Amino acid sequence: MSQTANAPAARAExxxxxxxxSDLVQRYTLPRENLFQPAPQVLALNGVSVQLTAGKSLGVxxxxxxxxxxxxxxxMALETPTSGSVKLLGRDLHRLSIxxxxxxxxxxxxxxxxxxxxxxxxxxxARIVAExxxxxxxxxxxxxxxxxxxxxxxxxxxxxxxxxYPHEFSGGQRQRIAIARALxxxxxxxxxxxxxxxxxxxxxxxxxxxxxxxxxxxxxxxxLISHDLAVVEYLCDEIAVIYLGRxxxxxxxxxxxxxxxxxxxxxxxxxxxQARPGRERxxxxxxxxxxxxxxxxxxxxxxxxxxxxxxxRSVVPVARKMGPDHxxxxxxxxxxxxxxxxxxxxx
Amino acid sequence: xxxxxxxxxxxxxxxxxxAAVPSKPGRxxxxxxxxxxxxxxxxxxxxxTLLVISAALLSTIWTPxxxxxxxxxHKLNPPSAMHWLGTDVLGRDIVSLLLVGARTSILVGVxxxxxxLLAGASLGLIAAARKGWIEELIMRLGDFTFAFxxxxxxxxxxxxxxxxxxxxxxxIGIFQxxxxxxxxxxxxxxxxxxxxxxxxxxxxxxxxxITIEHVLPNILSILIVxxxxxxxxxxxxxxxLSYLGLGTQPPQPSWGRMLNDAQSLLFQSPLLAVYPGxxxxxxxxxxxLLGDGLRDLFDPRLSRER
Numbered sequence: 001m002s003q004t005a006n007a008p009a010a011r012a013e014x015x016x017x018x019x020x021x022s023d024l025v026q027r028y029t030l031p032r033e034n035l036f037q038p039a040p041q042v043l044a045l046n047g048v049s050v051q052l053t054a055g056k057s058l059g060v061x062x063x064x065x066x067x068x069x070x071x072x073x074x075x076m077a078l079e080t081p082t083s084g085s086v087k088l089l090g091r092d093l094h095r096l097s098i099x100x101x102x103x104x105x106x107x108x109x110x111x112x113x114x115x116x117x118x119x120x121x122x123x124x125x126a127r128i129v130a131e132x133x134x135x136x137x138x139x140x141x142x143x144x145x146x147x148x149x150x151x152x153x154x155x156x157x158x159x160x161x162x163x164x165y166p167h168e169f170s171g172g173q174r175q176r177i178a179i180a181r182a183l184x185x186x187x188x189x190x191x192x193x194x195x196x197x198x199x200x201x202x203x204x205x206x207x208x209x210x211x212x213x214x215x216x217x218x219x220x221x222x223x224l225i226s227h228d229l230a231v232v233e234y235l236c237d238e239i240a241v242i243y244l245g246r247x248x249x250x251x252x253x254x255x256x257x258x259x260x261x262x263x264x265x266x267x268x269x270x271x272x273x274q275a276r277p278g279r280e281r282x283x284x285x286x287x288x289x290x291x292x293x294x295x296x297x298x299x300x301x302x303x304x305x306x307x308x309x310x311x312x313r314s315v316v317p318v319a320r321k322m323g324p325d326h327x328x329x330x331x332x333x334x335x336x337x338x339x340x341x342x343x344x345x346x347x
Numbered sequence: 348x349x350x351x352x353x354x355x356x357x358x359x360x361x362x363x364x365x366a367a368v369p370s371k372p373g374r375x376x377x378x379x380x381x382x383x384x385x386x387x388x389x390x391x392x393x394x395x396t397l398l399v400i401s402a403a404l405l406s407t408i409w410t411p412x413x414x415x416x417x418x419x420x421h422k423l424n425p426p427s428a429m430h431w432l433g434t435d436v437l438g439r440d441i442v443s444l445l446l447v448g449a450r451t452s453i454l455v456g457v458x459x460x461x462x463x464l465l466a467g468a469s470l471g472l473i474a475a476a477r478k479g480w481i482e483e484l485i486m487r488l489g490d491f492t493f494a495f496x497x498x499x500x501x502x503x504x505x506x507x508x509x510x511x512x513x514x515x516x517x518x519i520g521i522f523q524x525x526x527x528x529x530x531x532x533x534x535x536x537x538x539x540x541x542x543x544x545x546x547x548x549x550x551x552x553x554x555x556x557i558t559i560e561h562v563l564p565n566i567l568s569i570l571i572v573x574x575x576x577x578x579x580x581x582x583x584x585x586x587x588l589s590y591l592g593l594g595t596q597p598p599q600p601s602w603g604r605m606l607n608d609a610q611s612l613l614f615q616s617p618l619l620a621v622y623p624g625x626x627x628x629x630x631x632x633x634x635x636l637l638g639d640g641l642r643d644l645f646d647p648r649l650s651r652e653r
Contacts, residue, residue, distance in 0.1 A: 076549055102551040110549045118542035122564045128543075135551040181546065 017090070018189060018221050019052040019075070024084035026070050026245075044070040045081070046245035046300075052238075054188060057215065057222040059232030059253075061268065062242035068225045071242065072193045075223060076110050077101060088189065102135065109182035113194035115174035119166040125152070125177055126162040132185045147184060154217075155180045155210060172203035179210065183218075191223045196231060208234055229272060233257065238325070241265045244300045247319070251326035261328035261337045263305045299331070307332045382644060389640020395633025399626075403449040412440035414447040415598050423616055432622055435605070436612060441619070444600040445626050451512070451601040452630060455594075456581040458516050463523020464574050470524070471531025472562060475539055476554045486532065493525035497584065505593045515594035519584045523577055530573050534566040568645035575638035579631040586627050602627050 026045040033040060044067045052058050062068050073079045075086050077093040086093045088108055096104060109132065112118035119128050129148045133139045139147070149159035155176040166174055175195065182190050195211070196204040212235060214220055226232050232239055233253040241249045241256070241264060249262035260266050299317050302308040311331055319327040322337065330336065383389055406414070411431065418438035426433045432441035470489070474482040501518035508514050538544065538561065547557045588594030589603025597604060602623040609619035 078545065078548055098553075105549065105551040110546070112542045112546060114542055118546050120543040120547075120561050120565070123560075131547060131552070132550040135547075135556075178546070181550075 017051055018054040018056075018088065019050070019058075019223070020085075020087040020090075021048060021050045021075065022085050022087075024048040024071070024074060024086065025082045026067070026074055026079065027082040043245050045074065045084075047084070048242070048245070048247055049084075050240055050247070050250070052189075052221055052223070054221055055215075055219045056237040057224060057235055059224045059226060059236035059239040060242055061226055061229055061232050061239060063227060063268075065244075066242045067245040068227075068242060069193055070245075072110070072191050072223065072225050076108065076191055077105075105135070106132070106185040107187050108189040108191065109185060109187040111175070111178050111182050111190060111192040111195045114198050115171050115178055116166075116198075118178050119174055121166055124163050124165060125157075125169075128166070128177060129181045129184055131181060148180075151180045151184045152177075154183065154214070170203075171199050172206055175199060175203075175207050176210065179207075179214070183214065186218070187220070189221045189223065191225070193225045194227070195224070197226065197228065204231070211235060229257075229268060241268065246300055246329065247327075248301065248330065249328040250319070251323070251328075255323060255326040258341045259323070259326075259337050260341075261322045261326070261333040262301075262330045263307055263332070263336055264301050265328075266336060266339070267304075299329075301330075307335065379644060383640070386640050386643060388636040389644060392633050392636025392638070392640050395629050396637050399449050399630045399633060400453065402446050403453045406443075406446035406450045410440070410443035410446050412443045414439065414443040414600055416440075423612070423619075426618075433616075433618065435608060435619060439600075441622055444605060445602070445622060447600040448602040448605060448623065448626065449630070451595055451599065452582045452585055452627075455512065455516050455519065455585040456578045459519035459581045459585075460523060460574050460578050462516075462520030463527050463577060464570065466520075467524040467527025467529075468531045468570060471528045472535055472558050474528070474532045475535035475562065476558050482532070485528070489525035489528040492521065493529075497522040498587070501588055501593055510593045510596060512595045512599070515585055515588045518588070519581050522584070523581065526577060527570070527573065530569065531566065534569050535562050538562045538565045568641075572638050572642045572645060575634055575641060579634035579638070582630050582634070583627065586623075 024045050025043070025047055028042045028044055030040045030042060032038075046067075048067070048071060050058060060068050060071060070079070074081050077086065080094055085095075088104065091104065093101060093104065126145060126148050127134075129151060130139075130144050133144055133147065145162065148162060152159060152161060157173065157176055157180065161169075166177065169177065175198075179195075192211070196207050199207060208231065211222065215222065215235075222235060224232055224235055229239075236253060239251065239253055239256050240247045241262065243264045249256065249260065249265045256265055257269065260269060298313040298315060299305070299308070302312040305312065309331075315331070317329045317331050319329045320333060322328050322333055328336075416439065418434070420438065421430070421434050422436055422438040424430050424434040424438075430440050430442070432445070434440055435444065467489075470485050474485040497518065500521065501515065504514050504518045505511075508517075535558075544557055544561055547561055552560070585594055585601070586603035586606065589601045590607045591603075592607065595601035595604055605623035606620055606627075609616075609623070612619055
């Protein structure tokens, strides 16, 4: 609250923290099942805190339903969190007025998962890419076209593509259009929600390289939401592993891949399909999808964890420092770290 | 058509070559036209609809005989060179009556569908954009109107405001509102769930601009198809109301009134009932076929190969 008051002053001085998410909680109320019972609730985010310095990238990984996309939408101020705050350049996005937020949106843009669904089929590429500009209604048409053509070139498309429609492009090209749309306001942060998971593997590499090049060129920061550890490792300086709305482990990619300290991270690493000729096929253990409803005590992962004991089921583990910039929320983190690394087999 | 592309041959980092998707000039305008010409029900429907519309237009500048001229000396004439389809019980020329009747039908249809489309679509767009209790209120009001029998409301309106063309237009128009409301709300909701709407919100666009720039253009084809079909229903309803004496009042000609007039003479000159009946059938069939054809042509699965 006090931060919002002196936000303009704070903006003037060099601010190393680009994004500061603190204790984000997002609770959804489900439709009532029984008239006489309170409506069930789901905790999509349960106290998520992350910080990101300018020019760095954060990867957020987790399985479906872990709250990754909710995190992305809340950071993008598309949803108002139940509690907690999202600060971009020192300004709390959820406390800005509608008008201020609209102007602030220049600084953070988003790339979506589905390159087919994220472009309006009835608009030309020029209109789609210029959308963040026209939202303010201040750029004249000629300048707008110039800027769109320039940004299309940056993502590897041609200026001649301006007047085409999305259906005339392939999936990878469409994702480039979506990236161009995010780039046109010269944002400082791009939140990418599974930006390559809908693409062919070869096209994935192209798009990831493009994202990397753009980061080098413009000093962008990404928040990359993905279920694919390899994608996140390629692009990110830091990875947060999220499970049922909580960050269970956070650290640099090499820490997570070589010395993961949370059994869930380990399970994710082990789940990466590997081609090992001659090896017998092994069925993976069925995963119990735990509920995110409240009322449970102890570690959220305890139900699935092979190392869980009585302490895990009663006491919620807090994030502990396992090394420089490496945090894990597990009572048995040391045991897990001592296990042989999964990553060796991976490469 | 699209064979296997030699993707392996191209370097990974190079932007994909142009050839990946064949580019067409403009928005595949030629393709749509060609498919339209080959679409049988669209063409038949279009021709029949054009026939009715040109009859209505023609009646404003020319009819074989003045449509209102009563000539009791030549009443109930059989078809002849002078009166191509004969004359009715008051000696009026049937062809002229049919032409002017087309005008009445189309006028009522256009205005009634216009009312329904304008009010229904606006309310539906608001309901989809606003959600919550506003949506609930709008939809329940729509249900209320929908549950009320159209004929009953027309009779009620006639009793209050007096029978006439305006009354029938109002009754038909009001009855159209919930139909357009529902179809608009449903398809608009589907658009609101798409990612490009989310992208527009990320860009900082408000609900109004998203509705105008994204939702409406994407549901327009659905609305056009529905309007065509509702147009047919409106013409039918107008004929029914006029037949019952609640719609267009004499002396203004209308197909429904002509049926009513012919009813008492069904055994003396049955053809008198056939002509307006055929006219109504032509208009309704034409518009329905046209609507079906438009639906096929607008279908994104056919028009946009992904």
